[in-house]
Each structure stands twice: as structure tokens, then as C-alpha cells.
Amino acid sequence: MRTRRQFLRDAGCGLGTAAILSAFDRFSRLDAAVMPDAATDYRALVCIFLFGGNDANNMVIPYDDYASYAKVRGTALNIPKASLLQVNAPSQKAAFGLHPSLAELQTLYNGGHLAVLANVGTLAAPISRAQYQAGAPVPNSLFSHADQQNQWQSSVPRTDDVRANTGWGGRLADVTSSLNSVSFPMVVSVAGVPLFTTGITARPLVPGSGLAGFSTSAVSQARYAALRSILKADGSAGLVGAANTITSTAIDDVAALNTALTQASAFTTAFPGTSLGGQLKKIAQVIASRAALKINRQIFFVSLGGFDTHTDQINTHVTLYRQVSQAMSAFYAATVELGVAADVTSFTLSDFGRTFLPDSGGGTDHAWGSHHVVMGGSVKGGDFYGTFPNLALNGPDDASNEGRWIPSTSVDQYGATLAQWYGVAQSDLATVFPYLSQFGTNHLGFLP
């Protein structure tokens, strides 16, 4: 273990002594509290949330059965068959085509590092079209952005269930906190403080440049001490208390992270200069500092908006999918370079799928079940999981007459598969996914 002096020397320039001391205090406190059941290996989950509701109907398209796609999408919202990036799905005994802007994801799929999960969505319980039409229970406020984002992130389909006020990423962090021997936040978000990232106790850290304006002078240190004291002064209750806690925690944790980042392993993988590219690069940098953080389990959150494609979807998708594909590919390459490809699993979530029937204006409207991708060295890739929907309007999988697919797999099952790989105890699964027992299997098989 390094001495206090070494730590201060290693901590580098740019931080005031106050912040460095704060970071040091944090580490020393952490070292004293080594957990008996802490993990010795490293694993991380990376949630990539596609805000707006991704129309995966144009992301994953039947190739062998292209006619069922073209019948509805053929005129207003068509991806030509010849442009599709063909992939084989042994489990479906059929070939499919990825959107032509997903070339990097096709490579990852064919390399066995990417899997497709078909027609997953929010559910109160498994439900058929006939049951849906007869009024069987469904999630509250289907087709609403805010509500469905929350349900994807909480895995709780009812607003009157208090567990809807926490996210499954946060609850997963709560129940696996002992896998880390440090109290540094398990959840790191570079896209705000969404529901996914908060548990009963878990709170996300959002990296930043750190507290500015402090030096080692006595005057500055007195101001720093006063700031810390004021941020504790008026308790932890209510609005003032919440702001106190968030700000105090931020000062400590951002300083600790920035100190660790100065000791991170360098990597040379180039990331695209896009929003998602920048976010995933930041995540890669945090992962590269895991040794300095002495952390064994991490949950990350990144996001990309713009998927609410009510109009002009063809053009919008080209830009968005290219961004997703290039950024995910770069991130996978960085994990290979850092030697953690098999220890990091990335996965997409989104508000909902979109109507298979195009709307006026070359777009689509809010719907329900959708396809998602899972990426990582441990992923049993190169195949589809779940059941691909029947693409007939008014067909057996349509909740309406516009192609709103009734999910055949639930968010709970999707999350539980990820959480079990991450290391959640079986006895804690129901805490993280309270409605999981409503559904058949709790493991979809795309991870060991």
C-alpha cells in the first residue's frame, strides 16, 4: 500500500490540496473497510439507453422472409433488401439483415461478440393478443415516453409500487455492494442521473472537472473548510439536505475519480468524435483506472437521444445507427486492448419499439416490444435470443392494427440475465427484479 506522501505525489497537478486530501481520506477510509466477500475479478455492465424509442423494425429485418417486411414497409419506409447486412440467426433458423449503417455491429455479430434479443419489452405478465384485447393487466401508461423509460429502467410496471422509484441498475448495485471492497460509487453515469442509476442507497457518480479555485494557501483552505462545513450544516432532510448530500458527495467522489484517472492505463484505441463515442471513451478511461480505484464491479450508463422518429426516419436512422455502431465497436476494441473484453458487457435499452405501419411524414409512432443488442467478450454472440415477432398488422403479435408488437420477452428477464452474469446472488434477484417470477425463465442464455 502506498504511503500518504506517495499518494499526494502521485496525485499529480491540477487539484488543490484540499481536494487531494479529501480524495486521500476517502481512500484511506476505504482501505480500512475491506469487505470479507469482495470479488477478486472485475466485471462491468454498460447500459446504452437509446432515448426516444428506437424503431428496431428497421434495425433488424427478416432477410429470408423479407416479403413480410416489405408488405408493410415497402413503400414509405423501406430499407432495400440488397442493402441489408446479412447475418444468420441459428436459433430462428433464418437469415436476417442489419440496417446498412451497422457495419461494425455486423462484424461483432459475426465474430461472436454481439447477440440480438428479439421483441423484448415492459410487461406486467406474459400476455397474448386476445388477452390484451380482453383487458388483461399491462404496464401503466404504455406508449408514453416518460412512463416507459421509467419502466425499462426500474423493471417495475406499476406506478403505485414504491419500487418504481428506484432503477434496476441502482438496486443491482445495492445488493452487490459487498463485491467491492471500496465505497467508491459502483454506478458511474456520463448521461445525467436517470432512474436506472439510483437504488435504495446507490447513487450515480457523474464525472466532472472537479472543484475549481482552491489552493494550498491558508486563506483558501479556510474557505474550503467553511464550504464543507456549510454543506453539512443544515442536516440531510428535505430539499436543502438533498442538495447538501449531493454536493458533498460530488466533491469527494469526483476528486477520487480524477486522481485515479491520472493513474489509468493508457489505451490507443481511437473513438469517433460523436456524442456516444465521447461517452464510451470516458467509460473506457474509468475502466482503465479500475486498479487505482481498487474496484471490482461497476455499472455504467451512457445514452443517445433522437430516436423518436415520427418523421424523416430513413435519414435520421442513417446518422444514429452509424454513431451507435462505430461507438460500440470502438468501445469493444478498447476493452480488448485493456484486457477486459470478457469482463465488460454492454447492452441497449430504449423507451419502446415503434409502429410497424409508417405514419404520415416518413416516420413511425410509439409502440411496445422491440429488439436490442448485447455486446461483449462473454456474450454468446452470433445468434438471436427470444422470439422474433410475426410482422403482420392485426396479426397474432400486434396489440393494435398498426404493428405494436406485444413483447414475448420481458425487461425483467433481460435484466436478470445480465445481473446473474454480473454476480447477483439468486436470493437477491427478486429484490432487483420484483416481477421476475411472473415470467418463465430468469436466464435467457446470451451470457454464461
Add this chain to the structure above:
Amino acid sequence: MIRFLEQATFGPSDALLTHVQRIGLEAYLDEQFAAPVSTYPGLLQMPASTSDGCPTGSPATCVRDNYSMFPLQVQFFRNALGGEDQLRQRVALALHEILVISGVKIQQPSEVAPYLNMLAEDAFGNYRQLLADLTLNPGMGHYLDMVNNDAPVPTSATSPNENYAREVLQLFSIGVNQLNPDGTVVVDSSGNPVPTYVQDTIEDLAHVFTGWTYAPYPGLAPLRHNPANFLSPMVLYRNGAGLDTNHDKGTKSLLSYPGDVWATIPANEDGNVELAQALDNIFEHPNVGPFIGRQLIQHLVTSNPSAAYVARVAAAFDNNGGGVRGDMKAVVRAVLMDPEARGDVKTDPAYGHLREPLLFITGVLRAFHATTDGELAAQATAMGQELFNPPTVFSYYPHDYLIPGTAVQGPEFGILSSSAAEARLNFLNSLTTTGIRTADGGTAVDLTALVPFAGAPTALAGKLNEMLLHGTMSAAMTAAVTTAVTAVPATNPLLRVQTAVYLVAGSSQYQVQR
């Protein structure tokens, strides 16, 4: 009085405080209702391609000034910091955050300015008029895709666009669940909230909103889809015979509620008539008062209003006292003059609201006599709020955001990340020392008025307590500020003032407006 000005303006200043102390709150409200409107500039519509609009050789600022929200952001801060119509601009900001359009989708500031002027103009009008103006505003038409929404024909492979139909109900008027008059949610026997509409309602309303396009430019023949025009309200397309042939002619089932109007719209109506009926159907729904009223309370006064407070504001929405529904003057007056907004020091820890970054910035700048070029949006962005570029129609933060681990609502906490919390402190650090520097002059505060207090640290803390915290500073905080100020040599009075301002404005007691 300070608390009132924090609720009704972009922050108290010495002069304003003196003025309102002289004339009283009611008279100040009347004065504000009548004050001339601060506006956003009329900007030129540019070509869609930035390389056409800003060809090689254009000034370096061409794209910034014509293809980003920058000029509107600058005008916002100028209006907020120097405008006389403080209450109108403050209510207009709240309305923008409820009735959202965003530069994330809309390319040019020229396309957003008319919407901002409309919100300011309608802020003290009637909500029914606001709904109509909002619905036909071309910025909104583009943002939520009501413009050029085609009626389906038997051979078409598309359905009407549901975007505006859904959000006008979910966000701009009634919300997803039925509400009691006090804003609490109506639940059924198994505890489920009772929805206000179903998917079929959305689809029928989407049919109502067919046939509208941009206003034609003078001298051009009207088309089903006119070229983009963001300066005039959208129009119903009519063919050479005057028929609205791009409007769906079927019957529609709209919102059904006790005392409803136009719950069913008959076949073969004119699109203009039908729009008015549909907006009446929405406007008369009993949810509008509590749904909109509660959000206005949250923006101006407190994140956690009592049900009784919401009920009083909703009652003012339902009837302004003269039998008029939707009178925004009556609603704003009810929000600000309610006993829950006025009265003694508030002790409930859930009272008040976290200042959103915009209000935090304007509050500090107005308190300390700032001079500014208005280029402050980057500061708010660092704190998590990118002005006029909210990420989605769900605004900058969720109005029902629960502070994690509590049952307390704190909408603005939805963007208070660790990074944003530190950005607030770092803004104060820059502001109290170097100022905010930009190529156009930047922003600086004038702290010299406080220098005379610097000789006595407790007096300095006391002065800031009065200015920023209307006398609510705790003993512990007073002690901490005094200690830090005393550590600064008395020979450096300005540094003493800078230290004190940083600490008091950075405290959570100030960040949360109570």
C-alpha cells in the same frame, strides 16, 4: 418581500426591492400584468444548408448566430437581467418548460423566436388562446410533426402522425391520469391510476390534426405541403375550390368526461371548425387546472405544494371570479398570493425548490449588479441545463422527479448530477474572481457595495443573509462564513467579500429557494 421577488422575478435587486416595498405586492402584480413585453428579435430564415447560409468567407460567428440557439440564449439573459416585465418573462420561462420545443430538432433560431414571443404574449392571456396559438405555431408544428400531417386515403400505407396528438394531451393540458381537483391521482379499486385517454383517443385526435401546413408565402399558390415558413401560424390547406382536401373527414371520439364538450366529432366537418372543437374538448377537461396549475406552482414557488394549494390554484383556473375559465392572470395571482407562497418563514424541509441553473445564474447576477454581454448559456449547460435545447419534449427535467431515497419531489434535482453540483460552485468561483470571460465582454459582478462590511465578518455574513437568504441563515452557517472571512487579512477587503459571496451563494440554503 425577498421571497416574493424570488418567486415572481429573476431575482431581487436593491432597486426592485425598494419599489415593491413602496407600492405593495398586489399593485406590483397589476403593474407587471400591464408592463410592455420584452421580445426576442425577428431573425432571418436561412437556407437549410449551413454551407449555403454561411458560405466560405462568412464571419466566424455565422453558424453560431444563424444556426444555433445562441442569439436567443443571449436575449433570454438580457431580458431576464434587465427587462422590466420580470413576471411575464418568468412565467414565459415556466411555460416554455411545460410547452416544450427544442433546438435539438429545430435548426434555426429564427424558427424558435416566434414561439418564445408567443409564450410571452400569451403568458397573461387565456389558456385556451395559448393552446390554439401553440397548436398552430409552426415551430411546434415542426417539432411535434403536426405540420404536413396527411389525412389517410384508402390506398395509403400510412396512418396520421400521432406525435402532437399524444403530447398535447400528455404534456400540454391534462396528463396521462385522471386527477382530482387538488391534483391527486384518481385510482380504481385495485389501486391503478385511471387513464385520461386510450390509444384510440390518440389515433382519433391525430386524424383531427390532419391537413395543416406552413402558411404560404405571398404570391405563391397554396400547396398541400407549403415550403417551411416559421413566421406565420400554420394554415389549413384548401384546394382551388376552397375544400380542405387533406383533412380527414371521419367521425372522431375524443375525451369523455362529466360535462364534456365535443366528445364526439361528427363526419365531414371543416378542419378549422374541428380544430376549435377538439381544443375545446381538451381545454374543458377538469384536469387542466390542477395539471397545469401544479406545475406553475412548482416552477414559481415550491416543488411539493399541499393538495389544498393546488386546489385553490385549480379553482382560479376554473373560474377567475368573473366566470372565465383559463384566465392566466388569475392563475398567476393565485399561485403567488396563496398563503402557502406568502407568510412566515417556511419550516417544512420539503418547501421551496432547487433553483434551476438559469434561475441560479440570474439570481446571483441581479443581486450583485452584474454587467453582462448575455453570453451565459454555457454556464447553465455545465450545470445541466442547455437553454432552448432541452433533450426532449419532456423538458429539461421531469416535473414529477422524486429525490432518490425520499418521497419528496424535486424536479430540478433531476439534473443535479455530481458534475452539475460542482459546476454551480465553479461558476461562483469564476464570477467572484475573474468574471466570466467571452470575446464580447463577458460578465462581471460589482461587489464594491459590500466592501464597507468587510471589516466586520459577522456584519458581512449578516448582509448576505439579508440579501440572499431573507434572514434564514443558520447559526452554524453564520459561524462558518465568519471563520472563513476572518482568515482573510483585513487588508484585503475585496477577497473577504469574494469569500463570503462564494460561500453563501454556494450554500444549499441559497441553491434551494425557500
